[in-house]
Amino acid sequence: MMRSTAMRRYVILFLCLAVIWAGFPIAGKVHAADPGDEYDGLRQRWYEMLTGGNYDPADPDIANAIQVITDKAESNWNTMNAGPGSRTYLWSDLANGATNPTHIRLSYQRLYEMALAYRTTGSSLEGSSAVRDSVLDGLQFLNETYYNDAVTPYGNWWEWQIGAPLALNDTVVLMYDELPASAIAAYTGAIEHFVAGPRDTGANRVWSCAVAVGRGILTKDGATIQRGVAGLSPVFDYVTSGDGFYEDGSFIQHVKFAYNGSYGLSLIENLSTVFYFVTGSSWDVTDPKSANAYRWVDDSFIPFVYKGALMDMVRGRDISVFSREDHDMGHRMAAAVLRMAQSAAPVDAARYKSVIKYWLLNDTSHNFYEGLSLDFIRQAKALLNDSTVTPAPEPVASKVYPAMDRALHLRPGFGVGISMFSKRIANYETTNGQNLKGWYTGAGMTYLYNGDSDQYGGNFWPTVNSYRLPGTTAVAGKNMQAESLNNQTWVGGTSLGDDYSVVGMSLEHIDADITADMNAKKSWFLFDDEVVALGSGITSTYPSNDVETIVENRRLNAAGDNALTVNGVLKSSAIGWSETMTGVKWAHLAGSAAGSDIGYYFPGVATLEGLREERSGKWFDISKYTGVLEPGDPAHTNRFLNLYFNHGTAPTDASYAYALLPGKTASAVNSYAGNPDFIVLANNSSVQAVKEKTLGVIGANFWTNSEQSVDMITSSGKAAVMLREDGGGSLSLSVSDPNQPASAR
Numbered sequence: 035m036m037r038s039t040a041m042r043r044y045v046i047l048f049l050c051l052a053v054i055w056a057g058f059p060i061a062g063k064v065h066a067a068d069p070g071d072e073y074d075g076l077r078q079r080w081y082e083m084l085t086g087g088n089y090d091p092a093d094p095d096i097a098n099a100i101q102v103i104t105d106k107a108e109s110n111w112n113t114m115n116a117g118p119g120s121r122t123y124l125w126s127d128l129a130n131g132a133t134n135p136t137h138i139r140l141s142y143q144r145l146y147e148m149a150l151a152y153r154t155t156g157s158s159l160e161g162s163s164a165v166r167d168s169v170l171d172g173l174q175f176l177n178e179t180y181y182n183d184a185v186t187p188y189g190n191w192w193e194w195q196i197g198a199p200l201a202l203n204d205t206v207v208l209m210y211d212e213l214p215a216s217a218i219a220a221y222t223g224a225i226e227h228f229v230a231g232p233r234d235t236g237a238n239r240v241w242s243c244a245v246a247v248g249r250g251i252l253t254k255d256g257a258t259i260q261r262g263v264a265g266l267s268p269v270f271d272y273v274t275s276g277d278g279f280y281e282d283g284s285f286i287q288h289v290k291f292a293y294n295g296s297y298g299l300s301l302i303e304n305l306s307t308v309f310y311f312v313t314g315s316s317w318d319v320t321d322p323k324s325a326n327a328y329r330w331v332d333d334s335f336i337p338f339v340y341k342g343a344l345m346d347m348v349r350g351r352d353i354s355v356f357s358r359e360d361h362d363m364g365h366r367m368a369a370a371v372l373r374m375a376q377s378a379a380p381v382d383a384a385r386y387k388s389v390i391k392y393w394l395l396n397d398t399s400h401n402f403y404e405g406l407s408l409d410f411i412r413q414a415k416a417l418l419n420d421s422t423v424t425p426a427p428e429p430v431a432s433k434v435y436p437a438m439d440r441a442l443h444l445r446p447g448f449g450v451g452i453s454m455f456s457k458r459i460a461n462y463e464t465t466n467g468q469n470l471k472g473w474y475t476g477a478g479m480t481y482l483y484n485g486d487s488d489q490y491g492g493n494f495w496p497t498v499n500s501y502r503l504p505g506t507t508a509v510a511g512k513n514m515q516a517e518s519l520n521n522q523t524w525v526g527g528t529s530l531g532d533d534y535s536v537v538g539m540s541l542e543h544i545d546a547d548i549t550a551d552m553n554a555k556k557s558w559f560l561f562d563d564e565v566v567a568l569g570s571g572i573t574s575t576y577p578s579n580d581v582e583t584i585v586e587n588r589r590l591n592a593a594g595d596n597a598l599t600v601n602g603v604l605k606s607s608a609i610g611w612s613e614t615m616t617g618v619k620w621a622h623l624a625g626s627a628a629g630s631d632i633g634y635y636f637p638g639v640a641t642l643e644g645l646r647e648e649r650s651g652k653w654f655d656i657s658k659y660t661g662v663l664e665p666g667d668p669a670h671t672n673r674f675l676n677l678y679f680n681h682g683t684a685p686t687d688a689s690y691a692y693a694l695l696p697g698k699t700a701s702a703v704n705s706y707a708g709n710p711d712f713i714v715l716a717n718n719s720s721v722q723a724v725k726e727k728t729l730g731v732i733g734a735n736f737w738t739n740s741e742q743s744v745d746m747i748t749s750s751g752k753a754a755v756m757l758r759e760d761g762g763g764s765l766s767l768s769v770s771d772p773n774q775p776a777s778a779r
């Protein structure tokens with residue numbers, strides 16, 4: 035049933051109210067006039083967090099956020115099936131609650147959105163008794179029909195135990211003064227029925243603790259709050275296998291996936307909220323290991339936010355969700371870090387705030403505040419206006435994350451992320467019909483972050499050719515098998531201090547065809563102004579598929595006409611241009627924004643394929659999960675520039691070599707090609723090594739257990755080595771065995 039007239043709405047709401055009172059015969063309202071106790075104080079803190087506290091509704095960003103809240107609530111309200119009658123759903127697009135608990139959770143979410151508008155200062159729906167009554171009616175309907183203590187759960191457990199309870203708890207906080215005590219008891223009793231207390235590991239565990247703490251606050255049950263807080267303790271421990279935080283900064287969820295930026299983000303969002311709720315209360319977190327959580331902010335979260343973009347290489351299947359592009363989630367990370375600052379020691383809080391200020395000032399993507407809470411916007415604006423908080427400098431770092439097969443290299447003006455997989459970490463996750471084309475995202479995908487801050491936004495994922503991701507070596511047209519480990523243990527690298535790294539990956543293609551295989555040895559040398567990439571031993575037994583190494587697949591400007599110069603010659607900017615280019619020494623692609631030009635240098639010259647193409651796709655092509663579909667399912671279009679090596683069909687011991695030169699002009703790339711900073715010392719299946727002459731740094735990956743020498747380095751076995759001649763005869767040396775032979779995993 036759709037609503038149309040105010041009169042009808044009035045009549046229906048009258049009926050709803052009658053139902054509410056009939057449904058809860060002992061309806062004694064709990065009112066704000068009750069003498070406040072500590073629980074009321076915690077609930078008030080929670081309420082203000084949800085509603086944003088004391089802000090200026092006239093501030094344009096605040097006004098915009100209020101409008102978004104109002105529009106969402108209006109839309110929910112206008113489409114709500116008001117009943118009472120014999121309805122089986124609240125929204126026609128969420129009609130399958132009887133079989134699909136996602137529809138129950140999303141119905142609660144919509145009621146929350148309506149309750150939020152009802153409570154939002156400055157919203158046209160603020161204080162609307164009609165909205166209030168619809169929310170109360172909806173809560174009662176869901177409780178009586180789907181979500182009560184007599185129901186045996188079905189479908190995805192997460193919806194019953196985490197998704198629905200979080201939305202329901204928040205809604206009860208907003209409507210607390212309007213709800214009969216019996217209703218609060220029924221709703222929180224249902225939550226208790228489905229999830230009595232903390233469960234599971236990692237992000238799921240923190241979620242379940244947040245649910246318990248929230249329920250305890252609402253029911254004034256100190257033991258349940260305490261249980262929720264104490265339940266966090268296992269999460270604080272660093273792990274050496276399975277789910278959780280690793281000492282190196284990695285965060286793993288679902289045993290074999292890198293997830294700092296998705297499950298890890300949810301974890302820190304909920305953890306920071308629980309910390310904030312209970313800080314200074316009788317249930318404050320006393321476990322000394324909780325200090326680790328503040329270290330995670332520095333080690334596991336901040337490094338993966340590039341000027342407000344949360345790197346896709348640690349976001350798993352979340353990259354396939356239309357509303358969760360890298361900046362969307364990076365801004366949410368900023369909000370979580372800011373909330374961590376609210377419970378952190380002053381020295382930690384000051385550091386976090388400086389970093390957030392740097393992000394706020396250097397994010398040139400869309401409005402930082404879009405989609406964020408009033409609470410965050412108010413605090414972020416205060417931060418920007420607080421002259422005592424100095425923005426952090428641009429981070430410069432180089433680090434390998436062996437526990438999740440990732441590498442990160444941050445230099446002035448650019449950042450590089452490398453995403454790999456192995457016998458320990460799987461290639462990509464595709465649960466719940468999501469990330470359907472993530473095939474090659476773990477096959478050495480090389481992300482380049484620079485002044486083009488929206489490179490991986492703007493519908494990159496549904497439009498990019500998923501067979502040709504930058505940095506990968508791929509069997510053309512072959513999907514990699516989902517959620518797969520392989521037999522390769524040599525994946526990782528080593529870093530010289532915090533400056534430079536050498537990274538390597540023994541790549542094995544995995545798909546359903548067990549009669550054919552493709553293997554390659556891939557190395558990256560992460561220096562000051564260049565990233566050198568070497569490949570060797572590229573051997574395939576697929577009888578009819580080319581093997582390609584993708585140097586570049588860059589999303590272009592709206593016209594798709596970014597200038598491409600090769601060996602000094604300007605190539606066609608027409609969509610559809612393709613060419614097999616021989617004798618390529620260098621190339622240059624003009625950026626779409628300041629500071630986003632990219633140079634490419636090919637030692638020893640190369641034969642290179644070029645393609646400028648326009649591609650269209652829908653988010654539904656890569657994610658079909660009900661809860662996160664793009665409304666209207668529109669097709670999106672982007673233009674891309676491809677540069678790749680075609681190693682041909684069934685190559686044996688093919689190789690490649692190239693260097694990325696971020697931020698250089700065409701003439702600077704031309705100069706570099708005439709006098710490169712580095713020389714390739716070796717590029718074969720036994721060793722790959724590069725010397726950066728101006729830095730005096732050598733990186734070498736030794737792939738076998740036989741004795742090998744390059745320059746002044748001799749290794750008796752498998753190793754990643756980086757060495758710097760510091761002058762005066764002194765050397766700095768860094769070595770690892772990426773096979774992790776001592777690993778418990």
Ligand code: CA
Binds near residue numbers: 561562563711728
């Ligand atoms: Ca250099």
